[in-house]
Structure formats: structure tokens, C-alpha cells
Amino acid sequence: MRPIAGREEIDLFNRLSYVFDHELADDLDSGRRRPEWMWMALRGDRLLARIAWWSRGGGEPPFMLDVFDFDDTLPEAERRDVGARLLETATAAVIPPGARRTEYSRFVPPGWRGDATARRAVEDRMAVLEAAGARLLVERLRLEWRPGTPIPEPSDRLRFRPVRGRDELVELMTLVLEGTLDAHSHADLAIMTPTQAAVAQYDDELARYRSPREWWQTATTPDGDPVGFVVPARNSYRPIIAYIGVLPAHRGKGYIDDLLAVGTRILATNETSEIRASTDLGNVPMARAFRRAGYVEFEREINMSWS
Structure with missing residues (x-):
């Protein structure tokens, strides 16, 4: 288990995938992420799990734990064990002693509960975090307005x-x-x-x-x-x-x-x-x-x- 050596190991880190992998290199360049906040669990050259924190800007401490992935082809007990060990090892290195752990964020499909693969991935990660003391705070809707969509006219009341x-x-x-x-x-x-x-x-x-x-x-x-x-x-x-x-x-x-x-x-x-x-x-x-x-x-x- 170790942090990435630098930007040159982004491809290795991205052997496990997530929705904003395309932003990671730019986040490193901008200082919103640091190599020492991006950890991997490796067996030889096989990536078993990864974890990463994000900050709001260069020079600031970690604000959010927002990457936490396992190799989902591993047996359930093994992937949860590897995930738990990586979580504790990396957290000890990234979060100062006595400081509160940062919030965890995970983007998931809208119908994730009805998709067996998505549900297993979400619940596996939540189970590891719950075993480490985290609790569900909230599930949020992420919405977007797309160019070309009509914008309602405001009334004249205000x-x-x-x-x-x-x-x-x-x-x-x-x-x-x-x-x-x-x-x-x-x-x-x-x-x-x-x-x-x-x-x-x-x-x-x-x-x-x-x-x-x-x-x-x-x-x-x-x-x-x-x-x-x-x-x-x-x-x-x-x-x-x-x-x-x-x-x-x-x-x-x-x-x-x-x-x-x-x-x-x-x-x-x-x-x-x-x-x-x-x-x-x-x-x-x-x-x-x-x-x-x-x-x-x-x-x-x-x-x-x-x-």
C-alpha cells in the first residue's frame, strides 16, 4: 500500500474507474489533489483498491474523501478486507492525529438500488466505512439544466x-x-x-x-x-x-x-x-x-x- 509517485502514475491509479477520473490529472496540476493523498493497494502490478482525498484549492487540507474503489472481481471478504486495510493505512497518513475525518462522497446512478452490480458496489464501500465508524448522513439528487431547455419566465410578483x-x-x-x-x-x-x-x-x-x-x-x-x-x-x-x-x-x-x-x-x-x-x-x-x-x-x- 502506497501513494502514487506523481502524475505519471495516474494511468495506474485509473485501472479502477469512477465517473470523474478524467478530472484527476487537472486536479493534481491545480493543487486540489496531491500525490500523497492518492493511495493504492497493489499486488505486484495489479491494482486491488484505491483511495483519494480532494481539497478546495492548493495549500488547503483535505476536504472530502471522494474516491474509494475496490477490484470488484475479488471475493467479497477479500475486497472488503483490502478496502478496510487501505482505508486505515491511508487515513493515518493523510489525516493528522486527532483531526476529524473528512466526509465521504460517492456519486451513484439514479436507479442504483435496482441494479445488482451498482448496488453491490455502493453497499460494499458503505460497509467498509461503517465498520470504520462512518454513518450515512444523506442521499442527494444531482440535477442539471441542459442548454436549449426552456427557462420559465419569472412572475411579476417579485x-x-x-x-x-x-x-x-x-x-x-x-x-x-x-x-x-x-x-x-x-x-x-x-x-x-x-x-x-x-x-x-x-x-x-x-x-x-x-x-x-x-x-x-x-x-x-x-x-x-x-x-x-x-x-x-x-x-x-x-x-x-x-x-x-x-x-x-x-x-x-x-x-x-x-x-x-x-x-x-x-x-x-x-x-x-x-x-x-x-x-x-x-x-x-x-x-x-x-x-x-x-x-x-x-x-x-x-x-x-x-x-
Whole structure:
């Protein structure tokens, strides 16, 4: 068991495959990954298992464990044993002693439970992680709007303007946490106040996007009372709806459709590729809003975390 020697071993690392293998070399060049975070279990020149962490940028610590694969032709007991040994060996080398383990993310097909091969692959990996102390946090829908899809026109009930800086957005983010259906937000609220959670998400995520802040929109009533906000952005890979929310006092009135239409239109006007978005499987109202806006489910994501 060892980390890759460098970019020249990407082909060896990719003998086991996953949906974003094509991004790994660029991630290494950009510093979002490091060779010492990409480990392999080898028997001779046969790759039995691999594991890798991702960070948000060069010089930052690992943020997500997002590659964990076995050779699925191995007998079940052997592949789980190899996976467990690689997980513990690599984690000990990558995660500092006493630090909390990073969250685990796995992209899976939308109908993975009905596909025997996909289900076995997902459950094998989850079983190894559960034995190491991880627990399922949430299953999420991954959706995308594709160029050429009609964008619904927003109604005339709301007025839109650019967000007026960090303080306004943090205040709105704090308010929308009341009654949230988002599992990650619930996990944050178990250890932080709503304001602390909003500040952490703004500083750790939203502030990193280099796309224009003028894209971020606050929605108000004609009288100027805030109703909600949408944050269209571009991450390191593609355009996304990074955050969208309606204040509790205005929920149930269909305003989410207007917010999503405006955010989608801003990205479609300024970008040429598909627009990605995610929401929890259990957040049925948000999932329905994305579908009404023309977004289609193309994938799901499993998130597991350590307490």
C-alpha cells in the first residue's frame, strides 16, 4: 500500500474507474489533489483498491474523501478486507492525529438500488466505512439544466437586485435555516448557532467562487421586503446553483420558482455548458422546483460522516 509517485502514475491509479477520473490529472496540476493523498493497494502490478482525498484549492487540507474503489472481481471478504486495510493505512497518513475525518462522497446512478452490480458496489464501500465508524448522513439528487431547455419566465410578483454584500447574504442565510430540510444544515445546527452556520458556509464555500458577485440575487416584494435569494456561480468545474432559499414567512407561495428561473437565466446567459444543482432526496419541495424549471436528475450522491 502506497501513494502514487506523481502524475505519471495516474494511468495506474485509473485501472479502477469512477465517473470523474478524467478530472484527476487537472486536479493534481491545480493543487486540489496531491500525490500523497492518492493511495493504492497493489499486488505486484495489479491494482486491488484505491483511495483519494480532494481539497478546495492548493495549500488547503483535505476536504472530502471522494474516491474509494475496490477490484470488484475479488471475493467479497477479500475486497472488503483490502478496502478496510487501505482505508486505515491511508487515513493515518493523510489525516493528522486527532483531526476529524473528512466526509465521504460517492456519486451513484439514479436507479442504483435496482441494479445488482451498482448496488453491490455502493453497499460494499458503505460497509467498509461503517465498520470504520462512518454513518450515512444523506442521499442527494444531482440535477442539471441542459442548454436549449426552456427557462420559465419569472412572475411579476417579485423584484430582483444584486445581493448587497456579505452581511446581507449572511443575514438571509441565517433566516432560511429555520425549518430547513437540508441534512448538512441540520448537522451544522447541532454544533453551531444559525448565524455561525451561515457565516461558516459563506466563508468556507460561497466566498471562494470567482464568478461575478453581481450574479447573486436578492428577491424582494414590490415594497422592498426580502423574500429570498439565489446564488448562481461557477465552481472549479462548471456553472452551478450554489445556494437558493426562501425566507420562512414567504414559503408555500411558489416564490422558489421565480428565484430558480432568475438564477438559471443568469448562468445560461453567461455560460455555455450544463448547469448543475443538488438537493437532498428528502427535500421534496426543492426537488420538484428543479424539475419544474427543466432540471433532470442524472446522478445521486451518498454522503457519510464520522461523529
